[in-house]
Amino acid sequence: MDLRLSEDQRLIAESAADFLADAAAMPATRAAADGDAGIDAKLWQGIAELGWCGVHLPEDHGGLGLGPIELALLQEQMGRRLACVPFLDSALAAALLSDVDRDSALAARWLPALAAGRSIATLCTEPGGARAWQDGAQWRVQGRWSPVGSAAQAELLLLPARVDGDGTVLLAVPRRSAGLQVRELSTIDRTRRSAEVVAAEPVALDADACLARGRALGDALARWRALAAVALAAEQVGVAQQCLDLSVAYTQERQQFGRAVASFQAVKHRCAQMMVLLESARSAVYGAAARLADAPAVRERDMVAALALVEAHEAALFCAQEAIQLHGGVGFTWEYDPHLYFKRAQANSQRLGASSVWLEHVAALLLDEVAT
Amino acid sequence: MNLHESAADNSFRAEVQAWMRANLTRDFDALKGVNGPGAPAYDAALAKRWEQRMAAGGWVGIGWPRAVGGRELPLSQQVVFHEEYVRAGGPGRIGHIGETLLAPTLIAYGTPEQRARFLPGILGGTEYWAQGYSEPGAGSDLAAVATRAERNAEGPDGQWVLHGQKVWTSWAHESDWIFVLARTEPGSQRHQGLTLLLVPLRQPGIEVRPIRQITGSAEFNEVFFDGARTEGSLHLGAVGQGWKVAMALLGFERGASTLGQQAHFQHELELLIEVAKANGAARDAVLRQRIARAALGLHTLRFNALRVLGAEDGAAPPPAAMISKYAWSNWHRALGQLAVDVLGAAGNIDDGDARHRDLQTLWLTSRADTIYAGTNEIQLNLIAERALGMPR
Numbered sequence: 001m002d003l004r005l006s007e008d009q010r011l012i013a014e015s016a017a018d019f020l021a022d023a024a025a026m027p028a029t030r031a032a033a034d035g036d037a038g039i040d041a042k043l044w045q046g047i048a049e050l051g052w053c054g055v056h057l058p059e060d061h062g063g064l065g066l067g068p069i070e071l072a073l074l075q076e077q078m079g080r081r082l083a084c085v086p087f088l089d090s091a092l093a094a095a096l097l098s099d100v101d102r103d104s105a106l107a108a109r110w111l112p113a114l115a116a117g118r119s120i121a122t123l124c125t126e127p128g129g130a131r132a133w134q135d136g137a138q139w140r141v142q143g144r145w146s147p148v149g150s151a152a153q154a155e156l157l158l159l160p161a162r163v164d165g166d167g168t169v170l171l172a173v174p175r176r177s178a179g180l181q182v183r184e185l186s187t188i189d190r191t192r193r194s195a196e197v198v199a200a201e202p203v204a205l206d207a208d209a210c211l212a213r214g215r216a217l218g219d220a221l222a223r224w225r226a227l228a229a230v231a232l233a234a235e236q237v238g239v240a241q242q243c244l245d246l247s248v249a250y251t252q253e254r255q256q257f258g259r260a261v262a263s264f265q266a267v268k269h270r271c272a273q274m275m276v277l278l279e280s281a282r283s284a285v286y287g288a289a290a291r292l293a294d295a296p297a298v299r300e301r302d303m304v305a306a307l308a309l310v311e312a313h314e315a316a317l318f319c320a321q322e323a324i325q326l327h328g329g330v331g332f333t334w335e336y337d338p339h340l341y342f343k344r345a346q347a348n349s350q351r352l353g354a355s356s357v358w359l360e361h362v363a364a365l366l367l368d369e370v371a372t
Numbered sequence: 373m374n375l376h377e378s379a380a381d382n383s384f385r386a387e388v389q390a391w392m393r394a395n396l397t398r399d400f401d402a403l404k405g406v407n408g409p410g411a412p413a414y415d416a417a418l419a420k421r422w423e424q425r426m427a428a429g430g431w432v433g434i435g436w437p438r439a440v441g442g443r444e445l446p447l448s449q450q451v452v453f454h455e456e457y458v459r460a461g462g463p464g465r466i467g468h469i470g471e472t473l474l475a476p477t478l479i480a481y482g483t484p485e486q487r488a489r490f491l492p493g494i495l496g497g498t499e500y501w502a503q504g505y506s507e508p509g510a511g512s513d514l515a516a517v518a519t520r521a522e523r524n525a526e527g528p529d530g531q532w533v534l535h536g537q538k539v540w541t542s543w544a545h546e547s548d549w550i551f552v553l554a555r556t557e558p559g560s561q562r563h564q565g566l567t568l569l570l571v572p573l574r575q576p577g578i579e580v581r582p583i584r585q586i587t588g589s590a591e592f593n594e595v596f597f598d599g600a601r602t603e604g605s606l607h608l609g610a611v612g613q614g615w616k617v618a619m620a621l622l623g624f625e626r627g628a629s630t631l632g633q634q635a636h637f638q639h640e641l642e643l644l645i646e647v648a649k650a651n652g653a654a655r656d657a658v659l660r661q662r663i664a665r666a667a668l669g670l671h672t673l674r675f676n677a678l679r680v681l682g683a684e685d686g687a688a689p690p691p692a693a694m695i696s697k698y699a700w701s702n703w704h705r706a707l708g709q710l711a712v713d714v715l716g717a718a719g720n721i722d723d724g725d726a727r728h729r730d731l732q733t734l735w736l737t738s739r740a741d742t743i744y745a746g747t748n749e750i751q752l753n754l755i756a757e758r759a760l761g762m763p764r
Contacts, residue, residue, distance in 0.1 A: 003373050003678040069373055248760050263763040268756035275755055276695045280672050283692055287675025290373040307668040362664035366645060367654040 003286050005073075012070055016077040019050065024081035026337060029191060032084035033340075038184065038193035039153050040084040047085060048117025056091065057098055061111035068227055068292040072234035072285055079238025082191045082344055086120050086150035088235065092228050093121035093158050097172070100212040100220045106172055110156055123158035124148045124197070125221055127168050132161035132210075139205040141171055147194035149351075151175070152184045157197060158211065169213040170220075171205060179203045189343040222298070226305035229352055230292055233285045233312035236348055240278045240312070243319035243341050247271055247326040254328070267326060274319045281315035284308045299365055306358040313355050316345035375678070378448070385452045391429055392460035400425070403463040407636065407737075414591075416546045419466040423497030431457075432471055433495050440479055440487060441495050447681060454632025458639065466543060470494040470501035474551055476624040481609040481617050490549075490570070502573065504538040504552035504595060505618065512750050514553075515562040515615065519597060521554040521569055523604065530604030532556075532569055534577070534597040540744070544580045544593040547573055552597075553618050556611055566614035568621075570606040577601060587736045622745075630677050630696070637670055637704060640734055644711050647727055653714040662710050669703045694759040698751040701741035708738030 005013065023046050032040035047053065056071040057063025064070075071091065078087055094114040101107045113119035130143020141161050151157060157173045175182060181198045212220055248271055251262035261267050288308035291300065323338040324331040331338050349355070377385075396404060400422055406414050426432055435450045436442020445453070465471070475494050478487055493499030510516040519536025534554060544550065550573050557565025573580070577600030582590035609617035648654040648663060676699060679692035711731035712719040719732060742748045756762040 002681055003375070003675060005373060009373065244760075248762065252762070260763055265753070268760075268762050269749070269752040271760055271762060272698075272752040272755035275691070275759060276698050279691045279695045280676060280699055283676035283679050284668075284672045286373060287375070287671070287678065290375045293373075294375065303668070303671065306664075307671050310665070310668055311672055356661060359661045359664040359668075362668060363654075363660035366664060366667055367649060367660060 003283070003290060005286075009069060009073060013073040013077065016052075016074050017080070019046070020077050020081045020083060024078070024083040026081075029082050029084050029340075033190035037153075038084070038150075039086060043083060044085045044117065047083075047087060051116075053087065053091060053094070053117040054115025057094055057111060057115045058102065061098065061102070061107065062115035063098075063111075067289075068230055069286070069289040071227075071231055072289040075231045075234040076238040076241075076285075079235035079344070080242045081238075082340055084191045086122065086153045086193075088231060089122040089150040090114060090117075090120045090154065092224070092231060093123040093154075093156070095227055096123060096158060096170075096220065096224045097121070097211065099223060100170065100217070104208060104211075106206075106208050106211070110172075114156075119156060120150065120154045121156040121158065122148055122150045122154040125160065125225075127160040127162050130159065130161035130199075132163050132169055132171060135204075137207040139171060139207070139209045140202040141173065141205060142199050142202045144196065144198045146196035147185055147187075148197050149192065149194050151182050151195035151197050152193060159197065160217075163213070167214045168217055170211045170217050171209045172211055173203070173205060173209065177203050177205065187347070189340075189347040191340065191344060192347065223301075225352065226292060226301050229305040229309040229358075230285060230288050232348055232352055233281070233288070233308035236312035236316035236345065237278065237282050237285055239341050239345050239348070240274070240281060240315040240319040243316075243323035243338065243345075244271065244274045244278055246337060246341075247274065247319075247323045250327050270322055270326065274315075274322055277311075277315035277318050281308075281311040284311040302365065303362060306362050309352065310355045310358055313345075313349045316341075317349060320345040377452075381448050381452055384445075384449045385456055388453050388456040389460065391431070392456065392462060395425055395429060396422075396460055396462060404461040405639065406463045414464065414589075416466060416543075419463060420497065420500070420546075422463060423465070423467045425497075427495060427497040432467070432497060433475065433491075436475065436479065440491055451631045451681065455635045458632050458635035466546065467494065467497055467500060469503050469543070469547075470499065473503065473621055473624055474501050477608060477617060477621040480620065483605070485605070486570070486608065493548075499549060500543065500547040502541050502544040502547040502550040502595075504541060504550045504571075506540045507537060508539055512747055514618075517553050517555060517566060519552065519554045520558070521552075521556050521567065522558070524601070532571075532602050532604060532606070534569070534571065534600040534602070536597050538595040538597075540583075540592050541580075541595045542592045544573060544595050545582060545590075549573055550595065551608065551621075553614055556607075556614070563615040565612055566618070567611050568608040568614040568617045569602055570608060571597075571600060571602040575600055586739065587733060630680075630700075631674070633700070634670065634674055634677065637673075637700075637707070640707060640711075640730075641667060641670060643727060643730060644707070644714055647731060648714045651714070651716070651718070653716065659710075659714060662713070666703070666707055666710055669706075673700050673703060691759060694755050697746060698748060698755065702748070704741050705738045708735040711735050 023043050028040055051064055052074050054063035055066050055074060059065040097107055098111060114121055124145040128145060132139060132141040143161055145159055155175050157175055158170055159173050160168050160170050163169050179199060179201050180203050182195050184193055184195045187194050251267050252260050254261050285308045288304035291304045320342040324342055327336055327338055330336045402415060403418055403422055433442040434445045434453055438444045471494055475491060478490055505514060507517060507519060509518055521532045521534045524531040524533045550571050552569045552571050553566055554569055555565055556567040577598055579596040581594045583592055583594060584590050653659045676692050676696060680696060712735045715728060715731055757764055
């Protein structure tokens, strides 16, 4: 019983770090962030060839059949480089599709393409005011979903909508469906895009578009949220790590009062505190991923997911803030990198609901008498 | 990575549970759940009888090599033991300085005669040890040690004669022996010329004065050496190499028992939650978030410890080990503050409720955690310099 990486896991993490240090170097990421496509196409190609997009998907759908641990290790490295690719959105959408609908023709059509990185998917979990209904054999959907991560880059959108009498359905919506509009939003973090998806008039979908509904959908989304939390938390660990590395390197190099500023105790202690939060978050993420791999009971699943996310947000937000501070004046410039991490850390911290929401869920588990 | 427990570990867990149920009862009821250091209810004489009961059950030295009388249990079972011990309400261990600090150092650096002489007393719960490191002028800066020891040319066997003062010496008033870091080379500086000496505590040359703590009780002491003596052969490791041995001893402090400590923290958290539910604090929006955060933080400490435990002996300490002391002590101190915040105004009064008193004690005792065994400030220096490679 321990949390050391296995030999294979260490290899995955190290080779990902090596590959991304080169393939997702900052000039390429900045160029992609400045571009209109919102994706570093060359990097995506490389990632697809390495098979990462299917790391967590079953082998019969072209995946590698590994689990949350390996997904987290890859996501950590991508966070470190702010890789400008829709990996997180697509991998998580594929995970949900595989969970709710793995034996259908639709899954057989999409999952191998998603696993190979030939296609990109994304999802939204909030139906908002969207409505869906059946019209003969077909489905119709109308509504607005926003923000939807990487929607402008995706070909397949998984979108929820309310139906009369039976709660919510999750629909597989091809981005090119007639009448569907996707408008990119002006995200503060330009390394990761989001879009608004609008079906102003009813959009027609195939008969097999409904992936899940009602209680089964609710359960699947709860499982998905735990996986998504751990993957996102892993990304935040990567963000925090890079902020610490940049800060230590810069303060060693920067001289003031005739010595490296890294030799001042006020600076050393700040970096040490960054490391405390970073390594705590890493322990939380690895532990949570290892537990999710064992499919624990609902209460524990929700606890470890919250734990990973809350710790990782705290680490990333603190480390990004202090990276700007420890770089001094240049930390406030566009030219230096800390602001890119600062923006990503903040955007991530709101993606799956704020930490306060997760903490309230944990508080309810611990403090309220609830029927389970 | 895996967090499964093997079948063997599982049945070992049941064995520990059964033993604790059968033994921590009747005479020992008064010790149940009593934390030890600083806990006002701690009965030292009874705690020693408990050590002897533990020894008879084979629960002392479970990780030591068989050759010196230990059980050589695998790490996973040591973890299980410590967890179940605390879960069953096992009291703070009065013998822990001997068992977890001195004994491993004796095994690594002691002579065969020293091992034969001292290990049985530790294993049997009949001899207790105190740690003589800190001095009034040598706290965080331990290398400033000024207590001196000289060979007595006239005495038998080149006896050592000690002069000086140690401070913050836990359980010196209940111990039989003390290991003392002393300057044995006159005029030597800093880390040089130090020797770790094994000294009997009950002798005319030693005076022990209790220090009253912020809890009101007195668990640690000042120890004065004024011509105290010990045998010439009772230096642990080579003469003049005391710094190296003293540091190695501190290295034994980590390990399986940290998970026992966390099981104890879990008890405290559960008590806090019970009180919060009873007095309405659990409905306060801000306190709810803090309680949830504390619970998650404890879970993180456990995962962090599991990253440390997997590390190979002798390798450079992994990052998770470097942050461990700072992380747990600050978590625990924050829990202490949360405890009195949950009590609210009632926390200002000793109302006789044992649960309230335990939380008040937690609030105070947890202040020590960020000071002893390397203060927060020293821990941050170590992290910055050793883990991050920042200049001294």
